[in-house]
Amino acid sequence: MGSVTTKKHANGLEYVDIDTALCKARIFLQGAQIDFFQPVGQQPLLWVSEADDYQAGNGIRGGIPVCWPWFGMSDTPDWPQHGFARTRLWSLESVVMNNDAVDLRFTLAISDEDRLYWPHDTKVEMLFNLSDTLKVTLKNTNHADYPVSLTQALHTYFPIADIQQLKARGFNDSQYIEFGQGPYTQPSDEVLFDRETDRVYTQLSPMQTLHTPNGVIEVGRENSHSAVLWNPWIEKSQRLSRFNADDYKTMVCLEAANVLEDKVTLAPGESHELITTIAWQK
Numbered sequence: 218m219g220s221v222t223t224k225k226h227a228n229g230l231e232y233v234d235i236d237t238a239l240c241k242a243r244i245f246l247q248g249a250q251i252d253f254f255q256p257v258g259q260q261p262l263l264w265v266s267e268a269d270d271y272q273a274g275n276g277i278r279g280g281i282p283v284c285w286p287w288f289g290m291s292d293t294p295d296w297p298q299h300g301f302a303r304t305r306l307w308s309l310e311s312v313v314m315n316n317d318a319v320d321l322r323f324t325l326a327i328s329d330e331d332r333l334y335w336p337h338d339t340k341v342e343m344l345f346n347l348s349d350t351l352k353v354t355l356k357n358t359n360h361a362d363y364p365v366s367l368t369q370a371l372h373t374y375f376p377i378a379d380i381q382q383l384k385a386r387g388f389n390d391s392q393y394i395e396f397g398q399g400p401y402t403q404p405s406d407e408v409l410f411d412r413e414t415d416r417v418y419t420q421l422s423p424m425q426t427l428h429t430p431n432g433v434i435e436v437g438r439e440n441s442h443s444a445v446l447w448n449p450w451i452e453k454s455q456r457l458s459r460f461n462a463d464d465y466k467t468m469v470c471l472e473a474a475n476v477l478e479d480k481v482t483l484a485p486g487e488s489h490e491l492i493t494t495i496a497w498q499k
Contacts (some may be wrong), residue, residue, distance in 0.1 A: 221312050221319060228271045233309060238317040239348045246274065247312040249307040249343035252280030256349040259497050260431050263337050264376040269459040276303035278459040279468075281353060281493075283332070283343065284315045284370040288445075288476045299372070301331055307343065318348040337365045339483070350496040358492075359483035366482045370445060370474035371493045377469050378430040380410050380448060385471070387425035393418045393446075396479070413450035419443050419477055424497065433498035436471050440490055443479035445472040458479065 219237030226232060235242040255261040265279025276282045276299075284299035291297070297304070307323040314320075323343040325494040327335055338361040344354040346461075359365045377383045385408040392400040393416040400419070408414070421444050427434040438444065447470040449457060454465045473493035475481045481489050 219314065219317065219319070221314070221321070223309075226271050229274075230271055230273060233321065235321075235347055237319060237347070240351075242345075242347050242351075243255040243308075244321065244323075244345060246306050246309065246323075248276055248283055248303040249325070250277055250280050250282055250303060251345065251351070251353065252277050254351045254495075256345070256497065261347075261376060262351060262434065262495050262497065264374040266336060266460050266464050266468075268461045268464070274304055275459065278457075279374045281374070282372040283355060284368075284372050284474075285341060285355065286369065287368040288370045288474060290296075291334075297494055298329045299370075301334055304339065305331070310342075318346065321347070322412060337361050339365055347405060350494060352492065352494045353360065354471070355491040356488060357384065357481065357483060358488040358489075359485055362485050364482055364484055368474075368476045368480045369491060370472045370476065370488075371491065372445075372472045373436070373469050373493060373495065374428075374468050374471060375427055375434055375436075376431075376467060377427060378467060380466050380469065382430050384408075384428040385410075385425060385446065385469070386428065387422055388418065390391055391418050391421045397409075408446065410448055410450075411427055414448045416446045417443065417474075417476060418446065419479060425471060427469065435496050435498050437492075437494040438473040439492035441473045441475055441479065441492075443474045443476045445470065445474055445476070447472070448474055 232245040244251045244288045269278040282303040285302040307325045311322045340358040342356040346352040362440040388403045391403045395416045
């Protein structure tokens, strides 16, 4: 059946350790952030910078940080980039084991301090289904008596061994904005990397693949027509916190998102689930 136990990192952060016949994983209560997932007999599917020191108050530079309830910079000066959910403590509400698969549910209570940013009566949950595939769901429910809008992303870091050998595929017939310019039409199904890449895609099909020296990673999305493709390359890597200067060579981010015209607007009583599914291609 496996085990699900709560442990503490050397730097003090609490996490949930998952060890089953199908996978090993680790999810931190801070940010409800998974930083490790490895199907049995295969390579890990998530990347974390060795420069990250797992300090309270900092989102981990790797795994899947949660961008909520806004993606990118807020319209209000000095508000935190990518929202506040990734640096707050979430609560583990339930663990359900079904054969060798595990389901975990986390919720975030909005503090009085954070109601400055988010005064709406909504419920936000992170749901993890762990087997030989990783399925992550960011669920929003509107309990207010008026519509509520938000943007969000599951900011997934992937290990790709060599950025110059990476081929990202599944981008046909999409458009993207990059560095505030565009929209541009994607010229082909395939994206190669030889410079800083920071693209916000729209009208994107629900499945992409990352062709790496270690195999092909399948990245699926549900209830999302937008995604972010990011590699900081050389110059920006030198400015990033908790990130080594050469880390850009071994990672890429491909993020399930609801951004731009794909933002979420919830009617009273309505729920929405942003889902990403990640697996090694068989």
